[in-house]
Amino acid sequence: MTTAPATPSAGTKRERRKEARPGELLEAALDLFVEKGFAATRVDDVAARAGVSKGTLFLYFPSKEELFKAVVRQNIAGRFEEWSHELETFEGTTGELLRHCYLVWWERIGATKASGITKLMFSESQNFPEITVFYQQEVIRPGQDLVRRILRRGMERGEFRGVNLDYAVHVVMAPMIFLMLWKHSMGACMPDALELGPEKFIDAQVDNVLYGLCARPETGPFAPALSSPSLPSSPSAV
Amino acid sequence: MTTAPATPSAGTKRERRKEARPGELLEAALDLFVEKGFAATRVDDVAARAGVSKGTLFLYFPSKEELFKAVVRQNIAGRFEEWSHELETFEGTTGELLRHCYLVWWERIGATKASGITKLMFSESQNFPEITVFYQQEVIRPGQDLVRRILRRGMERGEFRGVNLDYAVHVVMAPMIFLMLWKHSMGACMPDALELGPEKFIDAQVDNVLYGLCARPETGPFAPALSSPSLPSSPSAV
Amino acid sequence: MTTAPATPSAGTKRERRKEARPGELLEAALDLFVEKGFAATRVDDVAARAGVSKGTLFLYFPSKEELFKAVVRQNIAGRFEEWSHELETFEGTTGELLRHCYLVWWERIGATKASGITKLMFSESQNFPEITVFYQQEVIRPGQDLVRRILRRGMERGEFRGVNLDYAVHVVMAPMIFLMLWKHSMGACMPDALELGPEKFIDAQVDNVLYGLCARPETGPFAPALSSPSLPSSPSAV
């Protein structure tokens, strides 16, 4: 109090605590939201896990919903810019890029607690419209845009067929989302092949997805169902 | 219609009501469980929607959990026997069988309210262990067994490659489950390509899945990741 | 149905059932009231144990309270006349009469389910005033009158000291009532010396009671506290 601290951001122990509070609360909230879901998580428990009182939590976050939004921002929404940059600087075929994205996505989201947030949103979006709107704007749309840019890159380079992007985005994301949801619901309750080795599952999915997307001389035995109805997939689409 | 009553079991008006009650309650419960989820559905609302008092509901179902189980039995679990029989009498290639299954599954489950039950289970299994156990025994296991039998049929006939069944089951089911979950969560809140035409999405997924499964002379540019690790499916996989 | 029954009271099997109904209901009610108490006994259970429907019970007894009153009348209140007569025809000393009364009381009430009714009344009288009034008029008062007559007999014959009847009645009844209440509450939950041999307890109590009542030349080391305050029983009590 009497002597000025060298670094103004973190002086006394108490002040350092004060600055750390939001982070500790967010970490505790992430844990509990992932474990119990949004509605079933009690703010008392979040505060207790962060080592503060319930009142203090409401000092930093005006409501349970705002607390959740902050968790989403810190763990997912706030990282899209970095990912977007990584995507732009990637060199190599778009097939390689897509495979790379699957892998890093698994490392950074799928295998971490962040995946629990996706599960939570799928579970409770109906009952909390305000959160859902926020999540769509901050996560879903940026995420789909990222995938769209990959697909366009492939199509512009002639590596992918001309496909209806709205469908293709879901084809690309479906296996990853399924993996997260399974892991945080049924997979948590029953012994399962996915439990220990999701990499194999991802590998198979990437192969299948790439097969559906890649430009091929002949269509083979399978119908080109990904094709945009108004934009036939034939060479003219390239 | 003119001579004898169609339903001989119901004489008086009251008896007809009594026989209809369970069905009316189950329908109301299905609607609300699908709309709100298990925890957020109030039994008062179920009773009100069925046109009876809260007490009457407990006359037919001893608890909210048992009510839910009855809904699951009527809409999903009770129909596996029929599906199993259809599977056995199918004639044609296993690829055609799989495509057929995707279609009828979409007609009977995916496009109906029954799909909401799957979404509900993925959402709330963590918080209601007793229901989860019931669902795994009555739905998940029989469903996976059905898929396993299809895959075995393909492998025994030489139509499919030798694959690790535990993974392949998930590869087959993932797109359908994703479709249900999306439809009942994000899809219900935002405009989406899947909303109106999921058939196209299904088509694309069937193609991809069949590509991964079908026996081919050469493996092409993609690694055969579906192969069982202990039972390599082809020399080139080594 | 076609031939008239010889005894008009019990003809066809159905009619015999009809006449037996109240008795079967009363027996079932006694069992359950004793086991659970008044409030905790459900009329559904009474009807079910009697083999009839809930509606039928209300056909014979207009309410749960009336059902209970009927149980009391059949098992206790209706038997005072007989006991009163037995008391009048007894020959022997009043001490012997009192001991005799303790024994037959134990046989007919204390050791039977009827004792459970006393326990029930002590337990729930506060919450059911109407029943309590009934019980006081039909059971408590007649019972106390019986004891009073015994005590008066002893005093008139010079066998007992002059005592305040209002207190003496309680002194006589207290051990028996205690025995019933213990048996149906704590005794039912914990191993206890009273459980198997209440006769010994009764013996001891009779001795003590008689000691306090009997006329004695000298009062011994103990104050004659039973004496009526206005009518000192002996000079030493002054």
Next chain:
Amino acid sequence: MTTAPATPSAGTKRERRKEARPGELLEAALDLFVEKGFAATRVDDVAARAGVSKGTLFLYFPSKEELFKAVVRQNIAGRFEEWSHELETFEGTTGELLRHCYLVWWERIGATKASGITKLMFSESQNFPEITVFYQQEVIRPGQDLVRRILRRGMERGEFRGVNLDYAVHVVMAPMIFLMLWKHSMGACMPDALELGPEKFIDAQVDNVLYGLCARPETGPFAPALSSPSLPSSPSAV
């Protein structure tokens, strides 16, 4: 009063309230439990009588059962240590000690609301096994142990006959328990001699009990029924 606060522990008005709350709730709960019994007492009413909301009650006591246990601890169970000490320091004959105990017991328990708890336990033990176990461990057993020690003291000093302790304990306690139960059930509903002057009743009972217990040269006209069957207390008892 004017200078320093009497209670140094409570600073602000709020803190004083907080410290007083449990006591206020316990007092309100004691009143209502005694008046209505355990099952018939609504927690809302307890809270209202203490001047707080229902939620506040559950802030201090996690359930109705725990609230009741706390009431028992405060009013009975927590005072055995003090009583035990009083017993050890008593000087005089064991007959005097017993009479003394009856009197102080009446002052501290019998004449206070605490006696209502005993009545409650006798009434509802069957329906609430968990509470019953607690009560037996915390009240019944310590109470019986106290009586046992008095009886042993009398036997060791040669003042009392050799008796079966298991029965004698009940003989000693029966009159007091009867008094409590009567007062809180029938006595509360009908005019009664015990209502205003239980001391006289107690006096009579003490005399009778002491008569049964005290060592006497000859057994008199009454059988020594208190004697332990396997351990005859004196040659004359054979």
Next chain:
DNA sequence: TATGAATGAGCATTCATTCAT
């Protein structure tokens, strides 16, 4: 800044009684 005591609406389940058949 931090606390934590207080609130009160919300919810699954029970049960005596009624009455149409």
Next chain:
DNA sequence: CATGAATGAATGCTCATTCAT
């Protein structure tokens, strides 16, 4: 006579949010 379907008021317990200190 007999049924049993229907009712609806009653109750213990939870939890996000507020606010006095």
